Amino acid sequence: MPSMIKDCCQSNSETQASAKATCGPGRPRAFDEAEVLDAALQVFWQQGYEATSLDDLTSAMGLSRSSFYSAFGSKQGVFIAALKSYSQAAVEAFKELSEQTSDDPVATILTALANPNGGPRGCMLVNCITELAPHQEEVAEIGRQHLKRIEDLLAQAISPNDPASASVKARALSALAIGTLTLRKSGVPPEQISGTLDAAIELFTP
């Protein structure tokens, strides 16, 4: 029976993935959970869920199969954990962006939405919704929450004093941004996409 009193370990990342507390005696974890989770994210992002194999994952994460399963339980497990972590980080980044931008925050956010960090891989969550939402309710739910947060951020940017009034417009704009991600994935050159986006922004914000 461990004492459970001392404040535990270096678990600063607080992902809700593994319930295992690595306290007391015994060999400590040799990997940083947030780090390997991000590695898994990159692979899923690049290849999609079905096309990613266990070997792809473990080798990218630098984990043995045992460590993998003991830490995340299953392929589904890492996937959901990675997806949640992605959503959280992405929303956070957009929030900061909108707070830092003083003039024309709408254009700034839209441009960022349409040119995600992932580059041609697009938005991880949009990809996952397309691939999995119809068959995995949990993914659909994460997707809906994510989209909602993005829309709220946009509404806030459009009309800081009365965000509710801009909700429809915000949704339309986010749909527009999402659509451009598909254009990008199909190989349409970035300049053309930027042009399209600029024209749309002009129409939307008179």
Added chain:
Amino acid sequence: MPSMIKDCCQSNSETQASAKATCGPGRPRAFDEAEVLDAALQVFWQQGYEATSLDDLTSAMGLSRSSFYSAFGSKQGVFIAALKSYSQAAVEAFKELSEQTSDDPVATILTALANPNGGPRGCMLVNCITELAPHQEEVAEIGRQHLKRIEDLLAQAISPNDPASASVKARALSALAIGTLTLRKSGVPPEQISGTLDAAIELFTP
């Protein structure tokens, strides 16, 4: 040496899939190629490429493995054939729609784009671009052509006398429609999506 003179068979469908000419003596094909191709399309549409197994396909198409491979060559083979056939049919349908509609053709086309026959499965080509375009250039190319055709149709509807001038607007609108497909897939109720679309149309067509 067959004579090669008589006009061949009942091959009215003209899909570019199988090079096999079923002329001369011998048992004729027991299935309609276009029909089974459509069956394959439905499965791919519902499940995606990776998630669809050979057994899924053959059982949906009502074909034995031998017939399947002799007719289509590979899983990739049917997939590409089905995708091309889908694109052709979809573009044709939109063209007819835009020609039949006299007043507000833009709204009509957009609404149709955002509410595809596939229902919650969305647009087959958008799904495939998201899943495969980054790794399969052929799919990307088919996707680009498809999108281009849709955009041209929209530009024509927006500005019948000078379509070129409306190309950017057309692309923005198609991006908007594509985005709403993702919203739909994530489970956003259709009424909300319609509302969003109506608002956007109003902004775009003053």
Added chain:
DNA sequence: GAAATTCTGGACTAAATGGTCCAAAATTTG
């Protein structure tokens, strides 16, 4: 009706899949 030709079903293969398990090594606390 006979020969020719093609389709059909099912058995088969080799590889890859997600997941399990255990002995050994490593690192902690006391």
Added chain:
DNA sequence: CAAATTTTGGACCATTTAGTCCAGAATTTC
């Protein structure tokens, strides 16, 4: 240093994967 505890690597498993192959049935032309 010793005991306790946990990670680790790799072997292992049953299942599924896309794709091949062949003997027999079916249907054509002549």
